[in-house]
Amino acid sequence: MRKVQNNKAWWLVLPVFLLVAFSAIIPMxxxxxxxxxxxxxxxxxxxxxxxWFRQVLQDPRLHDxxxxxxxxxxxxxxxxxxxxxxxxxxxxxxxxxxxxxxxVMTIPLLIPFNVxxxxxxxxxxxxxxxxxxxxxxxxxxxxxxxxxxxxxxxVLVIDVxxxxxxxxxxxxxxxxxxxxxxxxxxxxxxxxxxxxxRHIQLPxxxxxxxxxxxxxxxxxxxxxTEPFVLTGGGPGNSTTFLSQTLTTMALGQFDLGxxxxxxxxxxxxxxxxxxxxxxxxxxxxxx
Amino acid sequence: MAEIRxxxxxxxxxxxxxxxxxxxxxxxxxxxEQGGAYALLGPSGCGKSTLLNIISGLLSPxxxxxxxxxxxxxxxxxxxxxxxxxxxxxxxxxxxxVYDNLAFPLRNQGMDEKRIQAKVQEIAEVLDLQAxxxxxxxxxxxxxxxxxxxxxxxxxxxxxxxxxxxxxxxIDPHLKWKLxxxxxxxxxxxxxxxxxxxxxxxxxxxxADKIAVMYGGQIVQFGTPRELFEKPSHTFVGYFIGSPGxxxxxxxxxDGGVGFGDIHLPLSKGLQRKLAGTEWSSLxxxxxxxxxxxxxxxxxxxxxxxxxxVEDLGTYKILTLNLAGQSLKVRLQEDKPVPQGQAWIxxxxxxxxxxxxEYLLQADSDSxxxxx
Numbered sequence: 331m332r333k334v335q336n337n338k339a340w341w342l343v344l345p346v347f348l349l350v351a352f353s354a355i356i357p358m359x360x361x362x363x364x365x366x367x368x369x370x371x372x373x374x375x376x377x378x379x380x381x382w383f384r385q386v387l388q389d390p391r392l393h394d395x396x397x398x399x400x401x402x403x404x405x406x407x408x409x410x411x412x413x414x415x416x417x418x419x420x421x422x423x424x425x426x427x428x429x430x431x432x433x434v435m436t437i438p439l440l441i442p443f444n445v446x447x448x449x450x451x452x453x454x455x456x457x458x459x460x461x462x463x464x465x466x467x468x469x470x471x472x473x474x475x476x477x478x479x480x481x482x483x484x485v486l487v488i489d490v491x492x493x494x495x496x497x498x499x500x501x502x503x504x505x506x507x508x509x510x511x512x513x514x515x516x517x518x519x520x521x522x523x524x525x526x527x528r529h530i531q532l533p534x535x536x537x538x539x540x541x542x543x544x545x546x547x548x549x550x551x552x553x554x555t556e557p558f559v560l561t562g563g564g565p566g567n568s569t570t571f572l573s574q575t576l577t578t579m580a581l582g583q584f585d586l587g588x589x590x591x592x593x594x595x596x597x598x599x600x601x602x603x604x605x606x607x608x609x610x611x612x613x614x615x616x617x
Numbered sequence: 618m619a620e621i622r623x624x625x626x627x628x629x630x631x632x633x634x635x636x637x638x639x640x641x642x643x644x645x646x647x648x649x650e651q652g653g654a655y656a657l658l659g660p661s662g663c664g665k666s667t668l669l670n671i672i673s674g675l676l677s678p679x680x681x682x683x684x685x686x687x688x689x690x691x692x693x694x695x696x697x698x699x700x701x702x703x704x705x706x707x708x709x710x711x712x713x714x715v716y717d718n719l720a721f722p723l724r725n726q727g728m729d730e731k732r733i734q735a736k737v738q739e740i741a742e743v744l745d746l747q748a749x750x751x752x753x754x755x756x757x758x759x760x761x762x763x764x765x766x767x768x769x770x771x772x773x774x775x776x777x778x779x780x781x782x783x784x785x786x787x788i789d790p791h792l793k794w795k796l797x798x799x800x801x802x803x804x805x806x807x808x809x810x811x812x813x814x815x816x817x818x819x820x821x822x823x824x825a826d827k828i829a830v831m832y833g834g835q836i837v838q839f840g841t842p843r844e845l846f847e848k849p850s851h852t853f854v855g856y857f858i859g860s861p862g863x864x865x866x867x868x869x870x871x872d873g874g875v876g877f878g879d880i881h882l883p884l885s886k887g888l889q890r891k892l893a894g895t896e897w898s899s900l901x902x903x904x905x906x907x908x909x910x911x912x913x914x915x916x917x918x919x920x921x922x923x924x925x926x927v928e929d930l931g932t933y934k935i936l937t938l939n940l941a942g943q944s945l946k947v948r949l950q951e952d953k954p955v956p957q958g959q960a961w962i963x964x965x966x967x968x969x970x971x972x973x974x975e976y977l978l979q980a981d982s983d984s985x986x987x988x989x
Binding site: 509511512514515517518519520521522525528529530532533534 | 670673675694695696700701702704705706708710711712713721722725726766769770
């Protein structure tokens with residue numbers, strides 16, 4: 331039989347190619363397009379090469395918000411991951427209480443970002459907010475609208491309040507998947523509570539923790555709504571994170587070229603850091 | 618090392634048991650002597666694992682006492698009981714190497730590293746694990762993992778007892794045999810009480826000196842493999858041990874013995890007296906397929922049965938016979954001629970067991986042996 335020589339099979343790839351093109355490649359190329367040109371209108375466009383990138387990378391605003399962003403995301407991870415694990419470990423495993431816990435834990439996750447921002451905006455106000463008023467009453471001076479570190483802590487607390495449940499729920503599901511016999515064997519081996527955590531619970535939670543770390547890193551690295559609702563990025567620039575800097579640049583000043591370059595740099599940073607996390611956490615899988 | 622005594626022990630998983638059916642373990646008393654190699658044999662769901670977990674302390678019995686050397690240990694945790702247990706499915710600590718896995722229980726009791734190293738090497742040698750000592754336990758094959766699990770139980774030579782809960786389920790048959798031998802060797806070497814749970818009679822009889830057969834939450838017989846075979850004290854033991862199991866036939870009492878259909882089976886005087894003095898609601902006779910005598914031809918005292926099926930198993934044949942409406946299995950040795958159509962058989966009196974309500978009836982003195 332003669333072997334059929336044609337490339338018709340390539341047509342089968344077309345639907346996937348179109349889907350990916352419209353969902354990712356074309357929008358992305360638009361940004362790349364803007365980042366390499368200075369565009370005034372359809373007929374007035376100039377190729378500028380890497381000028382916008384150079385400009386953006388030297389922009390102190392970007393440096394500041396990038397640093398702020400890293401510190402913020404670092405804090406988010408350092409608080410939410412251990413706290414989530416701790417909550418998951420202490421949650422009841424069966425009965426009515428466990429269902430109740432699960433429901434209560436899910437509630438923050440269902441609230442939209444700007445609502446969360448508004449809740450805390452009011453809750454924290456020194457004049458009418460329950461928390462702000464109470465804190466000032468007991469002698470702790472607190473005013474997120476005027477004090478940069480107060481605003482900073484508030485944005486952090488908001489994120490912890492909003493998203494620790496997610497980490498806890500993921501860890502909880504990881505813990506529930508550990509067969510009882512592991513705990514039984516550990517008791518027989520007279521393992522301490524710490525050893526059980528270190529050698530059974532933590533390794534078995536590893537894959538869900540990886541998801542939790544990645545999700546919380548990416549989300550926190552893209553934070554926009556909460557600080558925007560709370561203080562609009564202030565006081566000063568203290569809670570202006572990367573996405574807000576970018577929005578100001580793109581929509582406020584209409585600097586589309588630098589903003590496009592900024593977007594690409596932003597995207598690459600997230601990609602790079604996620605890759606580092608992934609590699610670090612899956613390293614050692616192979617002997 | 619200890620003698621393990623179970624006193625009026627019972628366990629129910631329900632908090633308010635309303636009847637015997639709610640009990641996973643029905644009230645029992647039992648002694649595992651120090652240094653013995655025991656098997657706990659029974660079908661799935663008969664309470665074997667429950668009993669094992671009660672001994673190790675993973676489970677607290679709802680009634681009765683567990684004693685190690687006459688010390689009640691009911692309230693002691695498994696950690697305090699100093700007992701080793703190997704589970705059905707391998708449990709290894711993924712993040713540790715094989716060496717660290719084996720050393721783990723020793724480190725937890727604060728042994729110094731030098732002794733740990735010696736012990737681990739010793740056990741690794743016994744279990745053929747030297748080659749993988751430095752490997753991460755995570756990447757081992759299922760049976761290597763199970764060897765590591767077993768090793769963690771065996772490194773501790775000061776334990777009160779080692780309990781095995783069907784430890785060879787995941788192991789392939791050839792290795793199974795080797796590991797069973799190893800366990801036996803280790804038992805002889807260290808003289809530790811070992812209790813081995815299994816549903817495999819072969820496994821039980823090759824490992825253990827004495828076997829406890831469990832059925833419906835109770836130990837129905839405790840004896841050597843030979844005793845279980847020759848004198849099952851419960852119909853379940855007769856049926857469960859042996860391949861095929863004991864022939865059990867419902868009978869009614871008759872003058873001088875018992876009978877079914879037109880068959881009369883004489884009983885010894887002692888047994889007749891015993892039967893007369895016992896209340897029962899069901900009466901059965903039992904005889905093992907190996908013990909039914911097959912005559913070469915018609916014989917005066919023999920019973921005539923129809924041959925319905927012949928199964929050739931290589932070294933021996935299994936005949937299925939129909940005797941007065943009852944189906945019987947007979948194990949025929951290789952050198953015996955296979956009866957065609959009809960077989961002349963008899964039940965040697967010493968192998969004919971009588972069961973009242975499933976329990977063996979025995980004459981008070983065993984001196985009288987009836988003649989069939």
